[in-house]
Amino acid sequence: MYWLGSREIYNCADYIYVFVKCLLPRVKMAGASDRHLYNNNDTSSDTEDYTDDRRRRVFKNRLRSRNVLTPNKTPANASVSAPTSVSDDRVTLVVDNTRFVVDPALFTAHPNTMLGRMFSSNLEFTQANERGEFEVADGIPATIFRAILEYYKGGLIKCPPSVSVQELREACDYLLVPFDANTVRCQNLRGLLHELSNEGARCQFEVFLEELILPLMVNSAQRGDRECHIVVLLDDDTVDWDDQYPPQMGEEYSQTVNSTAMYRFFKYIENRDVAKQVLKDRGLKKIRLGIEGYPTYKEKVKKRPGGRAEVIYNYVQRPFIHMSWEKEEAKSRHVDFQCVKSKSVTNLAEATADPALELDARGNPIVAVTISDLAPLDNDEGAVGGLPELDAANVPPEEQN
Numbered sequence: 001m002y003w004l005g006s007r008e009i010y011n012c013a014d015y016i017y018v019f020v021k022c023l024l025p026r027v028k029m030a031g032a033s034d035r036h037l038y039n040n041n042d043t044s045s046d047t048e049d050y051t052d053d054r055r056r057r058v059f060k061n062r063l064r065s066r067n068v069l070t071p072n073k074t075p076a077n078a079s080v081s082a083p084t085s086v087s088d089d090r091v092t093l094v095v096d097n098t099r100f101v102v103d104p105a106l107f108t109a110h111p112n113t114m115l116g117r118m119f120s121s122n123l124e125f126t127q128a129n130e131r132g133e134f135e136v137a138d139g140i141p142a143t144i145f146r147a148i149l150e151y152y153k154g155g156l157i158k159c160p161p162s163v164s165v166q167e168l169r170e171a172c173d174y175l176l177v178p179f180d181a182n183t184v185r186c187q188n189l190r191g192l193l194h195e196l197s198n199e200g201a202r203c204q205f206e207v208f209l210e211e212l213i214l215p216l217m218v219n220s221a222q223r224g225d226r227e228c229h230i231v232v233l234l235d236d237d238t239v240d241w242d243d244q245y246p247p248q249m250g251e252e253y254s255q256t257v258n259s260t261a262m263y264r265f266f267k268y269i270e271n272r273d274v275a276k277q278v279l280k281d282r283g284l285k286k287i288r289l290g291i292e293g294y295p296t297y298k299e300k301v302k303k304r305p306g307g308r309a310e311v312i313y314n315y316v317q318r319p320f321i322h323m324s325w326e327k328e329e330a331k332s333r334h335v336d337f338q339c340v341k342s343k344s345v346t347n348l349a350e351a352t353a354d355p356a357l358e359l360d361a362r363g364n365p366i367v368a369v370t371i372s373d374l375a376p377l378d379n380d381e382g383a384v385g386g387l388p389e390l391d392a393a394n395v396p397p398e399e400q401n
Contacts, residue, residue: 095140172184228253233318
């Protein structure tokens with residue numbers, strides 16, 4: 001039996017230690033034969049005191065740690081740890097056969113994202129499967145999804161080295177997570193700036209389309225045209241055509257817009273690809289974007305033999321946009337005439353005119369016999385017979401012999 005004696009116990013941990021020590025069986029010291037031989041002169045009493053002190057310190061440290069920290073038991077396959085304030089109702093997300101145990105409060109704090117909408121509303125697609133798990137982000141690899149989850153924790157996405165920036169961008173677009181310079185950190189700056197330029201080019205061309213291009217398309221539509229050809233000139237470009245000698249243009253109804261900003265925009269082929277995709281998304285077809293020569297002013301006039309004048313214009317290389325909103329483009333290149341054509345005449349004018357009469361030496365008309373007037377033989381199917389017998393009364397007497 002252990003007694004407290006005169007030693008003062010300063011905290012609760014000492015009382016608990018003494019109580020537990022009293023309940024444990026008395027430790028029997030090993031005999032001389034059972035002890036290990038050491039080179040020092042430590043006695044058994046010294047060893048026992050050292051062991052008791054060490055157990056006391058370990059026990060007190062465990063009690064203090066248990067009061068301050070709360071153990072967080074997270075499954076081994078969970079890739080995301082919850083913040084300091086975590087609710088008890090966690091959910092399991094299954095992405096690419098990988099399970100992520102997270103707190104739905106992380107998603108509801110960003111209601112504009114897809115996951116935020118899923119767990120902030122009671123829609124049908126938020127139903128769990130038979131195991132109570134939510135299968136989301138179909139087609140997105142688990143590595144990319146793990147990186148995107150960092151946005152919900154700290155508002156920053158770090159692109160893994162093994163993931164291309166384009167794949168991360170597509171995943172962010174699918175999950176409605178912002179992809180910009182404030183939310184993404186990437187080692188590949190070229191890929192990051194390329195994706196940011198694509199988004200910037202799309203937004204910029206939307207402004208050009210609404211403010212500069214669409215009014216010219218409306219003008220073409222009000223004339224009855226169903227396509228439009230627009231040439232982009234600089235702000236200081238001047239067009240001075242001679243009314244008597246206009247230039248020979250490839251596009252009959254070509255229009256121009258003066259915008260140096262749009263001219264610089266179309267300087268990059270990647271911006272032209274983005275603009276073409278925007279026009280496709282808006283329902284237009286037969287879209288062509290490129291650079292062509294455009295006449296600005298007349299330089300001189302040359303006289304050709306025969307009095308024909310040849311005008312020389314100054315040409316500048318400028319971007320152009322061509323688009324169409326025609327629905328029946330396959331039927332608008334020709335005109336159909338409803339008429340009945342002769343079987344033996346292939347010319348349309350000859351078919352509509354009166355047939356010419358052939359006369360013999362005496363001026364009498366010669367009866368024309370066509371293949372359709374020939375009768376097939378009865379004994380030979382498909383064969384063509386000779387000429388039919390003419391009525392003797394209709395033949396002149398001198399020609400009967």
